Amino acid sequence: MAQASEKKFPLTAKDYKLYEEIGEGVSATVFRALCVPLNEVVAIKVLDLEKCNNDLDGIRREVQTMTLIDHPNLLRAHCSFTTGHNLWVVMPYMSGGSCLHIMKSAYPEGFEEPVIATVLYEVLKALVYLHDHGHIHRDVKAGNILIDSNGAIKLADFGVAACMFDTGDRQRARNTFVGTPCWMAPEVMQQLNGYDFKADIWSLGITALELAHGHAPFSKYPPMKVLLMTLQNAPPGLDYERDKRFSKSFKEMVGACLVKDPKKRPSSEKLLKLPFFKHARSIDYLGRSILDGMTPLGERFRTLKEKEADLLVQNKALYEEHLSQQEYIRGISAWNFNMEDLKNQAALIQDDLISNSEDASVSGKQTDMQDDVGSPAENVYFEQANHSDAASQLEDGLSDIHDLENSLAAFPMKPLQALKGCFDVCEDDIGAGSPSSRDSKCSDSEQQSQQQSCAVDREVGRDDARDSGQSGSLSYAVIAGRKKFPSGSLLQDNVLSPKKFIGDGEREHLQPRFQAERSYSGPLQFRQKKDFSNSTPGEDAAEGAVVERRGRFKVTSADPSVKGSTNCSNSISGGSTSPLLPSHSAASVLPSLQYILQQNTMQREELIKLIKFVEQTSANAGELTEAGINDLLQIPPTSMKERELQAQMIQMQQSIGGLVEELQRVKAKNSQLERKLNTMLKKDDIIRE
Numbered sequence: 099m100a101q102a103s104e105k106k107f108p109l110t111a112k113d114y115k116l117y118e119e120i121g122e123g124v125s126a127t128v129f130r131a132l133c134v135p136l137n138e139v140v141a142i143k144v145l146d147l148e149k150c151n152n153d154l155d156g157i158r159r160e161v162q163t164m165t166l167i168d169h170p171n172l173l174r175a176h177c178s179f180t181t182g183h184n185l186w187v188v189m190p191y192m193s194g195g196s197c198l199h200i201m202k203s204a205y206p207e208g209f210e211e212p213v214i215a216t217v218l219y220e221v222l223k224a225l226v227y228l229h230d231h232g233h234i235h236r237d238v239k240a241g242n243i244l245i246d247s248n249g250a251i252k253l254a255d256f257g258v259a260a261c262m263f264d265t266g267d268r269q270r271a272r273n274t275f276v277g278t279p280c281w282m283a284p285e286v287m288q289q290l291n292g293y294d295f296k297a298d299i300w301s302l303g304i305t306a307l308e309l310a311h312g313h314a315p316f317s318k319y320p321p322m323k324v325l326l327m328t329l330q331n332a333p334p335g336l337d338y339e340r341d342k343r344f345s346k347s348f349k350e351m352v353g354a355c356l357v358k359d360p361k362k363r364p365s366s367e368k369l370l371k372l373p374f375f376k377h378a379r380s381i382d383y384l385g386r387s388i389l390d391g392m393t394p395l396g397e398r399f400r401t402l403k404e405k406e407a408d409l410l411v412q413n414k415a416l417y418e419e420h421l422s423q424q425e426y427i428r429g430i431s432a433w434n435f436n437m438e439d440l441k442n443q444a445a446l447i448q449d450d451l452i453s454n455s456e457d458a459s460v461s462g463k464q465t466d467m468q469d470d471v472g473s474p475a476e477n478v479y480f481e482q483a484n485h486s487d488a489a490s491q492l493e494d495g496l497s498d499i500h501d502l503e504n505s506l507a508a509f510p511m512k513p514l515q516a517l518k519g520c521f522d523v524c525e526d527d528i529g530a531g532s533p534s535s536r537d538s539k540c541s542d543s544e545q546q547s548q549q550q551s552c553a554v555d556r557e558v559g560r561d562d563a564r565d566s567g568q569s570g571s572l573s574y575a576v577i578a579g580r581k582k583f584p585s586g587s588l589l590q591d592n593v594l595s596p597k598k599f600i601g602d603g604e605r606e607h608l609q610p611r612f613q614a615e616r617s618y619s620g621p622l623q624f625r626q627k628k629d630f631s632n633s634t635p636g637e638d639a640a641e642g643a644v645v646e647r648r649g650r651f652k653v654t655s656a657d658p659s660v661k662g663s664t665n666c667s668n669s670i671s672g673g674s675t676s677p678l679l680p681s682h683s684a685a686s687v688l689p690s691l692q693y694i695l696q697q698n699t700m701q702r703e704e705l706i707k708l709i710k711f712v713e714q715t716s717a718n719a720g721e722l723t724e725a726g727i728n729d730l731l732q733i734p735p736t737s738m739k740e741r742e743l744q745a746q747m748i749q750m751q752q753s754i755g756g757l758v759e760e761l762q763r764v765k766a767k768n769s770q771l772e773r774k775l776n777t778m779l780k781k782d783d784i785i786r787e
């Protein structure tokens with residue numbers, strides 16, 4: 099890469115002196131450092147390319163975006179270069195660290211309103227710039243909002259940012275399900291009608307709640323629950339009672355962001371004009387109010403990590419709770435969508451909802467995800483939990499999941515229907531694909547959450563701990579106005595797309611280097627399965643192949659036409675989705691099965707057309723028809739569509755039979771007439787003679 103700023107930052111590692119660690123992500127470790135020739139303190143993000151080998155393009159894109167952006171509220175890279183198998187990204191050192199760090203260290207209950215207004219105002223300016231330039235950040239959250247010693251705010255982490263102007267493979271990459279579950283907009287999860295800049299507005303609303311409470315809504319829940327709650331419940335918001343300390347204008351701003359219908363969310367520019375942002379103060383105020391008295395970042399980072407490590411070691415119960423809290427952070431890519439796990443998740447959801455009566459983030463008001471839940475006023479209530487309602491809603495939803503076992507058609511929950519083709523288990527990572535022997539240790543003993551943790555460990559293949567998460571992004575979503583699928587799992591055109599490991603984290607930097615304790619918050623990126631060893635990213639993209647890498651799957655929507663066939667055969671021939679392989683989940687097989695089913699239906703229709711054609715041209719039409727249709731009818735009907743077709747075939751068979759009889763009658767009549775005519779002709783000849 100090249101230089102990004104006017105100053106000439108050297109492009110060799112020897113010109114930098116690495117100091118202490120100040121941050122950790124799944125894909126990177128961040129150090130404070132000195133640029134020796136310029137005598138300037140910088141932050142260097144060190145990415146191990148060997149560990150990110152499934153996402154080189156994503157990394158390249160992140161670095162490119164970081165270099166090209168030019169806005170005071172966006173973290174711009176000075177330069178980047180490779181050294182050994184590492185990529186170093188040199189950037190300005192933000193000595194305050196992330197807002198998440200600051201909250202964890204000193205404001206566990208969240209910030210005061212003027213601080214929030216100031217932080218969000220700065221972030222919003224960054225979003226206006228990004229959106230104006232066609233970018234969606236896709237991972238707005240407190241963990242990605244960095245603060246300088248003088249209070250300057252910069253939005254960081256462009257690992258999953260997408261450009262609305264991208265075309266081809268990059269456009270498909272953009273259509274992915276990306277983000278961190280708690281911050282992810284419903285339309286991004288839903289993957290049905292696509293998403294755009296407004297996804298960032300939702301994330302901003304969630305970030306506002308995070309800054310107000312010290313944690314994001316639903317943050318206690320694992321990703322599955324977060325997904326269901328986001329889709330099924332009313333949007334979270336500030337509660338008039340519980341959040342008395344916050345102004346009406348703040349509540350309205352949050353309400354405006356957290357409207358489920360993205361069209362009804364304001365643009366970043368409009369948002370900026372809301373009365374709430376009149377409370378924004380200068381960045382000096384930020385520096386004074388929240389950074390005063392804070393220990394240096396490296397020390398804070400180390401303390402937080404040590405504190406958490408101690409807690410985890412000393413208190414197993416807490417440790418387990420921590421694991422459960424971390425599940426959402428790990429990201430949806432860790433989800434195991436086999437039926438047993440879904441059932442377990444369902445059980446957990448119910449239990450939690452009944453027992454955990456103090457999660458104020460759970461709104462009892464269910465809304466249909468298609469509903470407009472939208473006016474700001476409506477949104478400003480939430481957090482008054484009605485757990486039994488929520489539990490039954492979720493139970494209802496999850497009972498649908500159980501039906502998957504029996505019927506592909508019986509799966510009415512759109513988001514889950516969409517998702518079911520996008521997730522897969524990580525069991526197949528055990529062994530061959532796993533980067534280290536530790537995989538085998540964690541696979542069989544612990545509880546489900548820990549198993550997931552292990553799965554993610556394998557998947558991501560990192561040795562170091564990470565507090566807040568990471569993830570890849572999954573998006574099966576389609577940008578509005580572009581190609582859309584009626585459901586996420588039919589006729590996929592999957593493409594290998596740059597994957598971004600994003601970390602963040604609600605519990606960021608708090609995690610010790612225990613394999614099973616690592617967390618992976620951050621954007622999610624799903625890949626569908628494919629024998630990756632046999633294909634290059636380019637090929638994947640070109641062929642729309644189904645791709646799996648270390649258990650991470652990515653699904654992007656694209657042209658559902660001819661490629662669908664290719665994809666399906668790829669995924670099956672690659673062995674990745676074969677139902678014969680016990681290590682693969684039902685979910686991984688579903689898309690192929692659905693595809694096959696659809697193909698089957700289409701083939702039947704083709705056959706019927708052919709049979710009709712043969713009927714019209716063959717002298718033995720009746721026999722053929724009967725034989726052909728009878729053969730078809732031997733196949734048991736499996737769907738309404740097939741039953742309809744069979745009914746049509748029976749009707750056709752009957753009418754063809756009638757026509758054949760009629761034809762035979764006409765033929766017989768013709769023969770009779772012919773005979774009569776011949777007789778008359780003979781008589782006529784005789785008379786003439």
Ligand SMILES: Nc1ncnc2c1ncn2[C@@H]1O[C@H](COP(=O)(O)OP(=O)(O)OP(=O)(O)O)[C@@H](O)[C@H]1O
Nearest residue numbers: 121122123124125126128141192568599600601602
């Ligand atoms: N320029 C910086 N100055 C100070 N701290 C930083 C800087 N860049 C990153 N950090 C810290 O390091 C953490 C990890 O950085 P970053 O999120 O870029 O890494 P990552 O590997 O991309 O993480 P992720 O898991 O989100 O993908 C951040 O959350 C932040 O706390």
